Amino acid sequence: MMTLTSSKDTGRRVRGAPAAAGVKPPRGRAKPSGGTRGQGLVAHVFLLPWMIGMVAVTAGPLIASAVLAFTDYDLLSPPQFIGLDNFVRMAGDERFWAAVRVTLVYVLVSVPLQLGFALFLAVVLDKGLRGLSLYRSAFYLPSLLGGSVAIAILWRQIFGENGLVNHVLGWFGLELGSWLQDPSLALSTLVVLNVWTFGSPMVIFLAGLRQIPEELYEASMIDGAGRVRRFWSITIPLLTPIIFLNLVLQMISAFQAFTQAHVVSGGSGGPLDSTLFYTLYIYQRGFVNFDMGYASAMAWVLLLVIAAATAANFIVSRRWVYYGDE
Amino acid sequence: MAASSLSRAVRHVVLVVFVLLMIYPLLWMLVSSFKPSNLILSQTGLFPAEITLENYADGWDALGSPFSLFLGNSLLIGVGSVIGNLFSCSLTAYALARLNFRMSKVYLALTLMTIMLPFHVLVIPQYILFAELGWINTYIPLLLPKFLATDAVFIFLMVQFIRSLPRELDQAAMIDGAGPFRIFWSVILPLMQPALITTTIFTFIWTWNDYFGPLLYLTRTELYTVPVALKSLVDTETQSGIGTMFAMSLLSLVPIVLFFVFAQRYIIKGIATTGIK
Amino acid sequence: MSDLTRRSFLTWTGMGALSVAALALAGCSPSGSGGDGSIRFAWWGGSDRQRAYLAALDAFTAEHPEIKVAPEFGDYDAYQERMTTQMAARDVPDVFWIPSPAVLTYRDAGLYRDLDGIGGLDLGAFGAEQVETFRLGGELNTLPKSIFSPVVRWNTTFQEEDGVSLPDQLTWDGLAELLVDYSKNNAGGRKGTTYGPYHDMPFESFLRQRGEDLWTEDGRLGASVDGVAAWIDWWEKLRLAGATTSVSEQDGIEPSWAQVGDKVLLTFANSNHIVDDAQAFPDHVFDQRDVPAAEDAAAGYHFTYYSRFAMYSGVPDDRVEAAAALMSFNLNSPELLSLVGLSAGAPPNADLLDAYEPDATPDEQKVIAITREIAGTEQRPRYEAPAGSGSWRDLMIRELEEVTLGQKSVPDAAAAFVEAVEGEIAGA
Structure with a gap:
């Protein structure tokens, strides 16, 4: 393994053709003598807790919700099978489509912003400055507050009619009302909230940066590569599995964004459904209107959409994500 | 200069x-x-x-029990969850990332699927399950799942980290005669320290902030976790109690900030000081 | 560092196994889920109310050492979320408060136990006629734990500063005129009131004065499109005349009292709210009175809202008497009342209210006064919100947003509201 990290030639490989990074060993050598099937047994020993969890904890509710999607279930009386009615109803439900719009906009805008922000700060806070751990902690603080009840009040304080943001805008002669009560602005405050809590992807990026062998940088420095060049030719390619990971995780979590919208809008998704996130609507149908069949159907539609988006991500990832094990 | x-x-x-x-x-x-x-x-x-x-x-005494009780409860659940996730997710991730077997892609897909379904439609069947088992007002519904690798996010995270490690490392160990368990233990685990620390941090903080689960499973005040206690401080109808809620929110940030400051130092010391000489 | 990872991983895993085992054992100790024969009692509110009720439950246990009570508490939203889940799992507390939009939903779900003929239930303080008003569809399955009515509550401090007075006979038109006038002429730049068509209780009074019901006996929306439109219209005229705080200023259709309580002369409220709300502004004095009435108001429009509680239908027979004792304690105990006060409403038991009066705070005196005044009025029956109507206030908010943002006319919004509520009820 030392050959990988110490040879000058590695740096060149990474820089030149990242897709082929790492020595691609003859596959046969990587496998134990028993071949593919031989590791099946061992793998299942490792997977024992996961399998128990899957069967005992996860599968039941998962299947239950799948079944409920085809029923009329008010939580009180036994579910009634109604075939595809829930799905048909969705097609004609204005609020459903409002929720779809809000969620898509949110995913498309807030995920890239948050990830860009997180990556940028992770690189800045990676090394080379005193007190970095202090800065990291400070930047992580907002994320610690999470979806706490305090957020609702803080956000009103910042984006309310006499809040901080309007105060600052006032210096430039802009007079706005409460952002949270304006249907064209309310969603943007939740995007800001998401970007503000960029701590989690930042920490993942930091961890990913630490995985990059120092020797690669040394090698390329010997080659005379500058800082910017090193960033694009080593950091970014080697970080791609982690960028991909963050992209998938943040995308999934943005599709499912709930707590912050719930807290900030007081559960209504208002004004005029402008912050009615998909899961918030699921929650309203299930927990407020006792319409759990419909809520389950909506949840499975969401699952299919997220799965498709994730699969697309995985397929596209083959073009830009470089694994050390390939 | x-x-x-x-x-x-x-x-x-x-x-x-x-x-x-x-x-x-x-x-x-x-x-x-x-x-x-x-x-x-x-x-x-x-x-x-x-x-x-x-x-x-x-705020400290607002709920009839000192707030330290809720901090303690949250700490217990946080630490228990961290242990559970480190244990179960690392085993699962190693198998899915490194071992060759037919179902590995299917399992990974299945794992990812479990985080794609909004929990509001899962929570009621789950509650029924745990209520039938008589586990309401215990920490079992909150902790047991962590030991059974149900936090798919961390499995995925660890899979990605393991996959970014060069295969040559395992192969060298394999040539030295190490089996999968030895490789997991002596090669992979030390090298994935950043991922383990990340998992530790997120698990701790997310369970610390988790609200819905503790709300449903813990109805006795003595068992409350911090977020449930905080929510109980404010009267939604009258908005009274904001001051005490702020005070206790900030106070309860202190342990997790300290935890973060402590834990993030270990993210630094990843591969640079391990594995590769 | 590799040592840290390897060794600590082993120790941590070992510790994990141990701690789970320990917790599992701890989990076997008596829990509140009813297995140990204690009575599960669920209520909602803020921390003050929680503490007060815990103290009251201690008093109850002192009186009945043989009965153990397991308290289950949450704020209003948390309470409903938990209750919904428990209801679906049929793991419901033995005695519980009922959120107003859920009264008939819970009944249709069969959550209530019939209370007729339970020996330990002491309804002696109530007349037979009064008990009749507690019934839902002829059945005695819930009881009022507290009562309140809609009021107009004003800021006496402002009233004196600005030299305004409310006429003895307050009509809707008269009030509107007064509010517009006040907003134009007061020196402090204050508004007459908050934008308040969202308030459900004065809305119900407004409808009853028109001879309509909010909910009908057979479980439909009783409000006509015209009735709803007239209500919204009354508010819109005020808003457009600058007599209310703006939606932006009051932070939503539902006004935030803490933010605008000291910026308006008066607001609509429930008769009990003064107890908590006045505390937010200790430098101001508040007072309250009956809501305005149209000159041609239908007879018997006054009403008393019952905030109800019930016994779960799944309570085993051998615990029914204990649960009944707890319910009786809630209805009749002067000790409980002295601990919890009137912030959640006045007790329906008039004798209890009389006994409490000498200890009442000045704001509570105002609650008592209005409670007695309303009790003396003629009241035609009031019906509870049917299943499926649980989100009617959200539907109202959405239409009001459309109106205030200028996207819908008042009649269109009223028609849309009625259609949406009827749709939800039909779908339930």
Whole structure:
């Protein structure tokens, strides 16, 4: 393994053709003598807790919700099978489509912003400055507050009619009302909230940066590569599995964004459904209107959409994500 | 040299200004927690006319039990969850990332699927399951799943980290005669320390902030976790109790901030000091 | 660092196994889920109310040492979320408060136990006629734990400063005129009131004065499109005349009292709210009175809202008497009342209210006064919100948003509201 990290030639490989990074060993050598099937047994020993969890904890509710999607279930009386009615109803439900719009906009805008922000700060806070751990902690603080009840009040304080943001805008002669009560602005405050809590992807990026062998940088420095060049030719390619990971995780979590919208809008998704996130609507149908069949159907539609988006991500990832094990 | 120290100073200034901007809401909250509760929303300036500690004193005992009890409960659940996730997710991730077997892709897909379904439609069947088992008002419904690798996010995270490790490492160990367990234990685990620390941090913080699960499974006040206790401080109908809620929110941030400051140091010491000599 | 990882991983895993085992054992100790024969009692509110009720439950246990009570508490939203889940799992507390939009939903779900003929239930303080008003569809399955009515509550401090007075006979038109006038002429730049068509109780009074019901006996929306439109219209005229705080200023259709309580002369409220709300502004004095009435108001429009509680239908027979004792304690105990006060409403038991009066705070005196005044009025029956109507206030908010943002006319919004509520009820 030392050959990988110490040879000058590695740096060149990474820089030149990242897709082929790492020595691609003859596959046969990587496998134990028993071949593919031989590791099946061992793998299942490792997977024992996961399998128990899957069967005992996860599968039941998962299947239950799948079944409920085809029923009329008010939580009180036994579910009634109604075939595809829930799905048909969705097609004609204005609020459903409002929720779809809000969620898509949110995913498309807030995920890239948050990830860009997180990556940028992770690189800045990676090394080379005193007190970095202090800065990291400070930047992580907002994320610690999470979806706490305090957020609702803080956000009103910042984006309310006499809040901080309007105060600052006032210096430039802009007079706005409460952002949270304006249907064209309310969603943007939740995007800001998401970007503000960029701590989690930042920490993942930091961890990913630490995985990059120092020797690669040394090698390329010997080659005379500058800082910017090193960033694009080593950091970014080697970080791609982690960028991909963050992209998938943040995308999934943005599709499912709930707590912050719930807290900030007081559960209504208002004004005029402008912050009615998909899961918030699921929650309203299930927990407020006792319409759990419909809520389950909506949840499975969401699952299919997220799965498709994730699969697309995985397929596209083959073009830009470089694994050390390939 | 002078130029570089100047640029360093500039970076510090930029960072400090940026930090202040980012944590302004928290500073406002901190200041507000020292204001009399009825002035928080009517006198919103950053410089209070009147300072009081009563929010802290009142909040500490507001629910009939000292707040330290809820901090302790959250700590217990947080630590238990961390242990559970480290144990179960690392085993699962190693198998899915490194071992060759037919179902590995299917399992990974299945795992990812479990995080794609909004939990609001899962929570009721799950509640029924745990209620049938008589586990309401115990920490089992909150902890047991962690030991059974149900937090798919961390499986995925660890899979990605393991996959970014060069295969040559395992192969070298394999040539030395190590089996999968030895390789997992002696090669992979030490090398994935950043991922383990990340998992530790997120598990701890997410369970610390988790609200819905503890709300449903813990109905006795003595068992409450911090978020459930915080929510109980504010009366949604009258908005009273904001001051005590702010005070206790900030107080309960202290343990997780300390935890983060401590834990993030170990992210630094990843591969650079391990594995590769 | 590799040592840290390897060794600590082993120790941590071992510790994990141990701690789970320990917790599992701890989990076997008596829990509140009813297995140990204690009575599960669920209520909602803020921390003050929680503490007060815990103290009251201690008093109850002192009186009945043989009965153990397991308290289950949450704020209003949390309470409903938990209750919904428990209801679906049929793991419901033995005695529980009922959120107003859920009264008939819970009944249709069969959550209530019939209370007729339970020996330990002491309804002696109530007349037979009064008990009749507690019934839902002829059945005595819930009881009022507290009562309140809609009021107009004003800021006496402002009233004196600005020299305004409310006429003895307050009509809707008269009030509107007064509010517009006040907003134009007061020196402090204050508004007459908050934008308040969201308030459900005065809305119900407004409808009853028109001879309509909010909910009908057979479980439909009783409000006509015209009735709803007239209500919204009354508010819109005020808003457009600058007599209310703006939606932006009051932070939503539902006004935030803490933010605008000291910026308006008066607001609509429930008769009990003064107890908590006045505390937010200790420098101001508040007072309250009956809501305005149209000159041609239908007879018997006054009403008393019952905030109800019930016994779960799944309570085993051998615990029914204990649960009944707890319910009786809630209805009749002067000790409980002295601990919890009137912030959640006045007790329906008039004798209890009389006994409490000498200890009442000045704001509570105002609650008592209005409670007695309303009790003396003629009241035609009031019906509870049917299943499926649980989100009617959200539907109202959405239409009001459309109106205030200028996207819908008042009649269109009223028609849309009625259609949406009827749709939800039909779908339930």
